[in-house]
Every structure is written in C-alpha cells, then in structure tokens.
Amino acid sequence: MAGSTTAERGERQQGSSGPPPVRRLRRRHLRVIVILGLVFVFLGIPTLWLFYGSDWLRAEQVSVSGTRVLTPDQVKAAAEVPLGKPLISVDTDAIETRLRRKLPRIDAVDVVRSWPHGIDLKVVERTPVLIVQKGGKFVEVDDEGVRFATVSEAPKGVPALELTRVRSSSAAASLRRFGESRLVREAVGVARAVPAAVARDTRTVKVRSYDDISLELRDGRTVAWGSSEKGAAKARTLTALMKASPDARHFDVSVPTAPASSAS
Template identity: 80%
Template sequence: MAGSTTEERTPRGERRQESSGPPPVRRLGRRHLRVIVVLAIALAFAGSGAFWLLYGSDLVRAEKVSVSGTRILTPAQVREAADVPLGEPLISVDTDAIASRLSRKLPRIDTVDVDRSWPHGIALKVTERTPVLLVQKGGKFIEVDDEGVRFATVSRAPKGVPALELAVSRTGSAAPSLRRFGEERLVREAVRVARAVPAAVAQTTRSVKVRSYDAISLELKDGRTVDWGSGEQGAAKGRTLTALMKAAPGARHFDVSVPTAPASSGS
C-alpha cells in the first residue's frame, strides 16, 4: 500500500500555501525609504528658504531703533551711542556689542537690554544710575551711585542728593585709615551710610562727611548733626536714630555710632 502523501498528511481543510513575491517587510522598508528621501528634500528646500529669508531678504533687516527707560539721557543720545548697523540682516546684529558700546560711551547707563524686535527693529531698554551722593569739584558736581561709581559730572546739583565731604587727613591719626582702605573704599562706606539713613532723615540731609573709615557723620539742613561711625550695622543705627529723634526732638546732636548705647545733646 502506497504511503500517504504530504497533502494527505496535512490536517483536513488545510493546504500548505506556497509563498509568492518578496516578504511584506521588505516592501514596507522600501516605502519608508522613499518617504525619508522626500522629507529630506523638502527640509533642504525649507532650510534654504529660511536661510535666505533671515540673511538675504529685505523683509527682516534692521531699520529702526526704539529706546525706553531714559530719564536724564535722551533717546537720541542712546541711539547715537548704540550705533546700530541699520540695513543689516536683523539676525546678524550683534546685541552684545551694542550693550558694550552703550556702557562704555554712556556711564550713566547702569543696565541695558538689547532685543531684536521682528521684523525690522532693535529695542533698547535702559536703566540709568541714580545718584545717592555728590562730590563737588570746582563749580561742578560729580554724581556717585549706590555702588560708589562716579558716573557723571553735572553743572547743577540734583535736588535732594546730599554732598559727600572727604575730610580725611593724609597726616596724623586719620592717615592710617586712608592708607589702609584707600579713597574709593571710603567713598563706598559713605554710600553705604547714605543708603542706611532713614528716609525721613535722608530728605533733610545736607552732607555726609568722612573723616576716617569709622568716623562718618551727617549734617542736616537745619544744622543738626549725627555721628554715624562706620557703615556697619546700618539698619540698627537707622532704627536707633529714628527712636532717638522722637525721644529728644530738641536735641542738636545725635550719636548712634554704637547703636546699643546712643546719645543726644545740645537742646
């Protein structure tokens, strides 16, 4: 009896199927390859278009400069010092270089933000330094900010800004203070004191006098004086001075150099 064939050994209702054509996976891989090539070509065209738009087109070039935040300076002064390269592609304008030029040419500027304002503008947001003390030199006044920076010379004293008097002797007992700290450090200590003075007292302060690092005093517009000492413990000295002035309203001299042991005199 002849043996069973392969077809007969196959379960009923099932027949072995012969493969025809390439595997589906291979066809899918070719399809993906075509998609990737098309996308790459599209991206290349898009990239070249974006490059042309940013660097070659007249649609996004620097054409105007806006200025905000000025108080003493004028927008025209800021624009001139900024020297923005008008007509250049906006993307290639060096904003850091503009900020550097402004700080160098206009010391009155404390900080400046330089931003691109698409599609045609450069925006300059300026913050000017505020004087807290004045140094008189000849008939003019040098403005000193809250960091001790001497940033501008003006012909008229700004209203409400006290004078700085450097009465430091280069000989005698005060000389070591000058040699140790230097004039600039003493100026910064005076600024530190001026910032710590209570607002009500600051409004009536005529001058801040520096004799040495730890011998700084205030002269008020009505002739009263305050021994402040060094710039240390400024907040405590300010609170003590306010309380002392309320407790002795007729006094002419106040000493808060040691805030835990204040004194007043000269009613």
C-alpha cells in the same frame, strides 16, 4: 546521518529570501535622510532667504525707553544699530557693550529684536546717592560707589560727600589701609541706610575715617554715624532718638545700643 527534512530546507530558503535585517535598516535610514534633504531644500533655503536675503525682516527702526537724564537720541547714537542689516544678524551683545562703554550713566540695558523691523533699547539709568564737588562741577556717585557722571549743577536732594583730609595718625592709617574708593563705598552704605526722613534733610556726608562717618543736616543738626556696619539698627535708633529729643542738635548712633543726644 539523516539529511535535513523537506520542511527544514523550506524554512532556510524562506529565511534567506529577503535582505538581512541590518541591510533593511540601512535602506530605511537612507530614505529618511533623502526625505529630510528634500524638505531642507524646499523649506530651509527659502527660510534662510527670508531671514537673510529679503527686505522683509531688516532693521529699520530703533526705539528707546527708560531714559531720565539721557535723551533717546543720545542712546541711539551710542548704540550704533546697523540699520538696513538683516534683523536676525544684528549683534545685540555688541550694542549692549557699546552703550555701557560710551554712556556710563547706563546701569543696565536690554537690547531686544522687535520683529519685523525694530530694535528696542530698554535702559535703566544709574541714580546718584552722593555727589562729589570737583572744581565748579559735581561728580555723581551711585549706590555701588561708581562715579558715573560729571554735571554742572548738583542734582536736588542728593547730599554731598566730603572726604575730610585730617592729619591725625588714625585717619591717615585708615586712608592707607582702605583707600579712597573703599571709603567712598562706606559713605554710600551710610547714605543708603539713613532713614528716608533724615535722608531728605541730609546736606553732607563727612568721612574722616572708616569708622568715623557723620551727617550734617540742612538745619545744622549733626549725626555721628560711625562705620557703615549695623546700618539698619542705627537707622531705627536714630529715628527713635530724634522723636525722643526733638530739640537736640547733635545725635550719636555710632554704637546703636548706647545712643546719645545733646543740645550742642
């Protein structure tokens, strides 16, 4: 068998003159890791010190916006923002949780870092759609049926909720089946659906049962609404009925396709 030629031996020698490709790649990766490490040392550590160790980016101010009944001082006290701490380490979720727990009047809150020294508390308060008299005070109920605050004076323009305690078997069965909380939510649904012009004149929302809810207006007129179902249709029907019968004292839209009105 003939031996390898001079050219072939030269090619083998040339191919084996440097390190294998895998070894070269490993060396390149090692260089990249070393460079990144140096970058972290020279840039990362000062950055960490800037955010956590320096006095430049610390929580020093708290601002409050969106309050109507609550005062900014009440919100700040409930928030318990850790002043003096690094701003980046302030737990905004914990602040939000504290505010919701301590101030049920708050419906929503956004806790925002305002660099370099501030924490902004953007508050949305609950709005009462009904009130429930309890002793000499009034419990405010929002549009979700949440009883969120007790006040000494009834807010103006908010109708009272009256859960009529009747002894009829149907009313008792309704209360057992749905529970008081569900009946309150049904009343809220009615209050939200009532036309704006009627809502302004509504003094009381009376609940006898799930499908027996009525309105008493400030001038003594009454509206039989029924359940909270088909609220939009009932609102349109009531508006038209009141225009057609301006002297009527009683309106019935419990079945919106067959409304009725009467003078007494």
